[in-house]
Amino acid sequence: MTYRIEPAAERFSDLEDLFGTSGAFSGCWCMWNRQTNAEFQEQNYEPNRESLRANLAEGHEFGILAFDGETPVGWAALAPRGEYSRLSRSPVTKPVDDTEVWSVTCFVVRKGNRGQGVARALLAGAEQRARELGAAVLEGYPVAPDGDLVDTEAWHGLESMFVDAGFTEVARRKPRRPMYRKTL
Template sequence: MSTSEVGLEILPLTPDRWEDLEKLFGPRGADGGCWCMFFRLPHRQFTEQQGEANRAAFKQIVEEGTEPGLIAYAGGKPVGWVAVAPRAEYGRLARSRVLRPLDQEDVWSVVCFFVDKAYRKQGISTCLLKAAVGFAAQHGAKIVEGYPVDLSDRTYPDAFAYHGTASSFLEAGFVEVARRSPTRPMMRYTISERN
């Protein structure tokens, strides 16, 4: 899977690409020792293992053969990340008042992004979203769901926009299907037989 948009190549995270993710995330694990484990773990467990334990847990998921997301490369350099997997892998969604499931549909979820600071505001998140839809479709998904922040009336520091922005989701073809919080729409992309 790759894209010529903004000169990116977008590939699944596999064990042979783990070092690329480490380079992209840096020593802080993208943000505050998360290592993309926030939505996978109960709050207490996530907090207790922030940092190295989260890194090790996420690495184990990758080494077991799961491809938990996609890495974007520009000129061979890792510059962006999107986490996409079946919603059932993200237990925190089921426990969230705002993001709890809408229905019993078999949904894949896009839960977070990380883009290298030097490459932000260049459309990489939208490219990653489009690639995430394609990746989910290849794995049999019929619906891809996301939980972005709506920045229409406010600004957020980049660190708090890791869910993605509603405008990026709209640009990638998602539609709003629910809003349980003023700033957090739930958005879906329904994969047609043509995709």
């Protein structure tokens, strides 16, 4: 199946449709990697929703959406790594060097569309969008399943989709959490 990929800016109603009232998961609204734990606890649900809405309305680059016809079926968070403060604080995702990279940090796929290539289409779309915005390197932080994987773990993306898309492993600080890069 082919999915249409669009920048999320000015498409908040589509994002709301995809994320539902929970903001994809636990009121996140894709703000987790942009906040400290304390900020996330204070701002989850409605404050996070409003923050994402305001940023998209102002044209900030927060991510891309995948559509099946007119229905939003997937989301990938995409921005320069520096916009994700949590990445530098995490022992798993801290930078391996000083390379300026864009990061794809989160994948959300509508429940009825999982297992149909939406996340892979989003990763390809993230590459294209990052390239259009001047990025030279794209970095991701997938999960490497070692058995059964629950849906709430898959939001990082799966290692296999990064490998299949030509990304190269640059770090693995925990057995199930590699870091991958691709020169664009």
